[in-house]
Amino acid sequence: MEILILGAGSWGTAMAIHLNDLGHKITLWTRDIEQRNYILKTRYNKKYLDVLIPYNIVITTDIKEAVKNNSIIIFAVPSDVVRNVAVDLKGIIDKKTIIVNLAKGIETTSLKRMSEVINEILDNTIVVLSGPSHAEEVCRHIPTACVLSSKNINACEYIQDIFMNENFRLYINKDIIGVELGGALKNIIALGAGISDGLGFGDNTKAALMTRGLAEISRLGVALGADPLTFLGLSGMGDLIVTCTSMYSRNRRAGIKIGQGKSLKEALKEIGMVVEGVKTTESAYKLSQIHNITMPITKEMYSILFEGKNPHDAVYNLMTRSKKHEMEYI
Numbered sequence: 001m002e003i004l005i006l007g008a009g010s011w012g013t014a015m016a017i018h019l020n021d022l023g024h025k026i027t028l029w030t031r032d033i034e035q036r037n038y039i040l041k042t043r044y045n046k047k048y049l050d051v052l053i054p055y056n057i058v059i060t061t062d063i064k065e066a067v068k069n070n071s072i073i074i075f076a077v078p079s080d081v082v083r084n085v086a087v088d089l090k091g092i093i094d095k096k097t098i099i100v101n102l103a104k105g106i107e108t109t110s111l112k113r114m115s116e117v118i119n120e121i122l123d124n125t126i127v128v129l130s131g132p133s134h135a136e137e138v139c140r141h142i143p144t145a146c147v148l149s150s151k152n153i154n155a156c157e158y159i160q161d162i163f164m165n166e167n168f169r170l171y172i173n174k175d176i177i178g179v180e181l182g183g184a185l186k187n188i189i190a191l192g193a194g195i196s197d198g199l200g201f202g203d204n205t206k207a208a209l210m211t212r213g214l215a216e217i218s219r220l221g222v223a224l225g226a227d228p229l230t231f232l233g234l235s236g237m238g239d240l241i242v243t244c245t246s247m248y249s250r251n252r253r254a255g256i257k258i259g260q261g262k263s264l265k266e267a268l269k270e271i272g273m274v275v276e277g278v279k280t281t282e283s284a285y286k287l288s289q290i291h292n293i294t295m296p297i298t299k300e301m302y303s304i305l306f307e308g309k310n311p312h313d314a315v316y317n318l319m320t321r322s323k324k325h326e327m328e329y330i
């Protein structure tokens, strides 16, 4: 199978290595000529992933040429450039090509999920792949389980056959709304978990953030049409656990820096890779207002990230909310 991966960041590179191991013919596209030249010379993608890139993976900057002959195209770019990349493919992508989207986010302008953004531009079948899957572990063949979703379940089964091996297990979930929202919204909570760590709080605090975070993710998700059970699955709780606890998480690491007193700008610069939770906080905050959903953690995260609120004040606000019943929907 010939597979094109768009985006040579950490996840695109790890997926290229994984699919190459499975015997597929992989082309990895980057828009950055210097990065391409560096990888071609050293077979390392130094800034993103500290692992050797096998010689048979083709590295290119020529998207028009790369699109030819590939029956699967993987989007592995940050969510805020997914629209631009889809536009780049318009008119050159074969209608039968299946798109697999790896980006986790909600567009800040349209408030659409990634599959909706891509489908606005391209008629192709879209499968989303989500779940707890840090690139740093997938590229080292560490056992990982994720979930696929699509409006077209046959396409999920097709991708399941092509992408799975004994180290990379894929389930199918028909609830594409829930799968995409879980993968995007957990990044807000992971940033918050990082802030909690950076402030010096403990495991109790993080467990509270994760659990109450999942409650507000589910509330918004259900309002947007998701099945609440999806949020207990790999793309919900699974990804929430890994992102809030792993030192590989870009979101958590950015949060730690903010909790330690760095500005958002400084934290993002130091991470040097995409921190999706920042933009997703903006989108989720807007969605919560439009749909009148109580999302206290998201609201405080929005104030910390975009209004300069001191994280200690945000924690105080969360801890002194009016008394609630746990399963109360507010």
Ligand SMILES: NC(=O)C1=CN([C@@H]2O[C@H](COP(=O)(O)OP(=O)(O)OC[C@H]3O[C@@H](n4cnc5c(N)ncnc54)[C@H](O)[C@@H]3O)[C@@H](O)[C@H]2O)C=CC1
Binding pocket: 007, 008, 009, 010, 011, 012, 030, 031, 032, 048, 076, 077, 078, 079, 081, 084, 085, 102, 103, 104, 105, 133, 134, 135, 136, 272, 273, 274, 276
């Ligand atoms: N890194 C990981 O372990 C995982 C990442 N993801 C998701 O995958 C997506 C990509 O994440 P990463 O690979 O971590 O990001 P990254 O920051 O490591 O790499 C992003 C890549 O996209 C490229 N890029 C940026 N702007 C572009 C544009 N306008 N046109 C074309 N390419 C552009 C960058 O040059 C870079 O190569 C994100 O939505 C992330 O949430 C999902 C699961 C795991």
Ligand SMILES: O=C(CO)COP(=O)(O)O
Binding pocket: 104, 131, 132, 133, 134, 187, 190, 239, 242, 243, 248, 249, 250, 251, 252, 274, 275, 276
């Ligand atoms: O989604 C991810 C792991 O499943 C990646 O999370 P980070 O972007 O926080 O590293």
